[in-house]
Amino acid sequence: MRFGIVIFPGTWSDRDCHYALNSTLRQEAGYIWHKETDLSKYDCVILPGGFSYGDYLRPGAIARFSPVMASIERFTSQDKLVIGICNGFQVLCEAGLLPGALLRSTHLEYRCQWVQLRVENNSSPFTSQCEEKQVLKIPISHYEGRYYADDATLAELEADKRILFRYSTPTGDITDAANPNGSLQNIAGIINRKGNVLGMMPHPERACEPILGSSDGNLIWESIIASS
């Protein structure tokens, strides 16, 4: 499996993604500068976390115009996999590749903390290695992570089982207290209609070794690898 990691000006989890995939999971991983447009070398493209263009204007609002984004749209139409993490999720929403938007968290603070995610659908290419309703321990690090969409979109996401992760308690209960940012329905990650584009606020690349506190993030990468 060949992973391509996009770097926008201001991206910072590019190196962490590379570390998780290459050093921990021994996968091929390369960097894609945001002005590159040839993605033919890759089977899966990652839009990592960070502050693309300083999050100026709105997170992801400027990065969506980078040349690589048009190529990513074509890439998704070839049924290849795209995963946007944190700022990458914001970019995918701004680009219209995923529905909804990520607003400022209700507590109006940047938060970096461990959270629990309940796997809501383990039949996607991003979650096939997870158990049904498995609870993953993965950290968040964001200000604008409150998932918002209109009622019709939410109903469609629910009906099509496109909500992959919800913030939960360690025992898998979906509660307000377990919701770190005020996301509607505790939504932490969703996929597109075709099921080959994932956006999630938590950082699976940071949960890649027990010494860092968890290796649950690897289940997502291993699912992607197993899908090929």
Add this chain to the structure above:
Amino acid sequence: MPVAKEILDEVALSQQEYELIVEKLGREPSQVELGLFGALWSEHCGYKHSKALLKHLPSGSQRVLVKPGEENAGVVDIGDGLVVVMKIESHNHPSAIEPYQGAATGVGGIVRDIFTMGARPIALLNSLRFGPLSDSRNRYLFAGVVGGIAGYGNCLGIPDIGGEIFFADCYSTNPLVNTLCLGIAEAKNLVRARAHGEGNLLMLVGADTGRDGLHGASGLASRTFEEERELRSTVQVGNPFLEKLLIEACLELAETDWIAGMQDLGAAGLTSSAIESAARGGGGIEIDVLKVPRREKDMTPYEVMLSESQERMLVVVKKGCEDKVKALFDRWELRSDIIGQVTGDSLARIKEGEKVVAEVPVNLLTSPPVYRQRVKKPHWLEQLQAFDVTSVPDLPPKKANSTLLRLLASPNIASKHCVYRQYDHQVGNNTIVLPGSDAGVLRIKGTKKAISLTVDGNARYCYVNPYLGGVIAVAEAARNLVCSGAQPLAITNCLNFGNPEKADVYYQLKECIAGMGRACRELRIPVISGNVSLYNETKGEAIYPTPVVGMVGLIEDVTRHCTSGFKNEGDLVFLLGDSKVVDSSIGSSEYLELVHGMIKGNPYVDLELEKRLHRCCLEAMRRRIINSAHDCSEGGLGVALAESCLANGLGFVSHDWSTEGRLDSALFGEAQSRIILSVAPKSAWKMDRLAVRWQIAATRLGTVGGKRLVLKGCIDLSIDKMQEAWWDGLERLL
């Protein structure tokens, strides 16, 4: 040689200094030249009041590669071909005036000091001091400073792994904001801040130059200030996105052989950056201010040279490589302009087009006069140090529970999680001990090693006894690292004091440095970099003398790192170190101030004991005898035991508990050189044996277990109750 007082005031030079300049120069300086002198002879750049004292700090060891003053930051070898680059810096005055931007640009400045040397910044820590949060202005400063650190640091992708926050009245209008940055590099890639090689080009990279921050070094950082609103415009506004681009571009550049040196623009902007680089390189420089890109119209050469606009770097490009270097910066969408060159004549020559507006020997600019003040012990110190413990009633046992809860909820001791959660402390995939333990720990990828970092400094002790306070600041920081399993390697220090031209303050500065120096020598930890922030006072009242010690330590085997929380039911708990309860140990304690409203009484430390304690503890960790280790500091034994319980929600029950002396000293006295350990019962005999070998008392206190903290006869509290007090103690005040 009459010169208007207002002119000298503007550049913060005295009449005598002006006369010295005229004498050395053989003529009167031009306006631009006077500006250069004002900046470079300021305390902030020139250390004219502190240099004579700072030389008493030891700075060498086998591992030290770059010492204080030689470069932007100190460098220590950690083996495997890797070095760590470390420095702490203050941004106190800007933060007092405009807290968000002051703190943010403080982060920006210290990060530039690290990557300018070719090292990737991998950790930030902060040492913060504020006045009481009951005052709305202090709450505003607190929220602004924390917000600024988070806003800037998070955008850079550098983890902020903690630090310390302390509150006292004296910081009410003068908060302290000290930021430490540590970077890592391959030894062979280190870049020097030297402008050398005649004909090499000076390239200015990053932000355009504006009028922001004029006189930051000479005005804000080197004088007391009365009317803060007047000075608001001297605080710069940070652009962390631009800084992030500079980090990546400059680190890429550091791997090429296209440059001869690199230097960031910090205090005193282009002036200090270019001229200090020239001084290090032994040559001269020539700059044409017309080639400096500006964001404002009609800027004078004086303004261009002294602007402190943020996010700018000066790169000394090898002649012939300028196109390649420019292309690299272009790719990162960074502006770069050649503004001058390195010359061989040892002069700093500033031109505006063809017109020379300043021409001064480099070494004259970088050799400010060094002052030694008269030293006199302040009379009021005697009163602070003379403390008769019998003048305060002892703590009745029935009040022990409520007093412990009060201490746990006090802002100096309560959990700082509501601050640390706002900082990204995990980016980089290295953080293995999160903020809130005795020290932050980062593993070093590609090796078995880890490094441990702390910032520490109890200013209350320094206020009562500057010498012992200095000793303890070093000893306690080292103890924090030892508790994490690390061998201390090096110190970076930030000395925050009042106006050194006052005899009382100069005494504090001198004594405190002497104390730190003694502890550094005894514990064999060199000082590799640092910063001095003087004139911290408002309306004539000095802050506590506040030395902040940033310390890095090495853990050879990452699997042997240790944390402060109890781990297993049934483990035995030891108090390692000073076991005698001395009644006077409540002197200068958190308890004495909180409960009796007194700040009095000498602290005490025995460095020989401290040294043996560290060795004993580290050896026990190497042999994997210890399951947890926690330093007894503010709040004494009672608070330390409570914190070890709270970390993992495991209780503690003491053996039969009796105190020979006072209960308050036994529970909350702050005797130094004490560590609380937990050990599996089967290993307890090994711990006893090690303690005997190192001649350290190892007192068995009790056993880990249950959901309560029980000290028989005085304390019996549930973990939930303590958690409630401690966890929300700080947040409740915001």
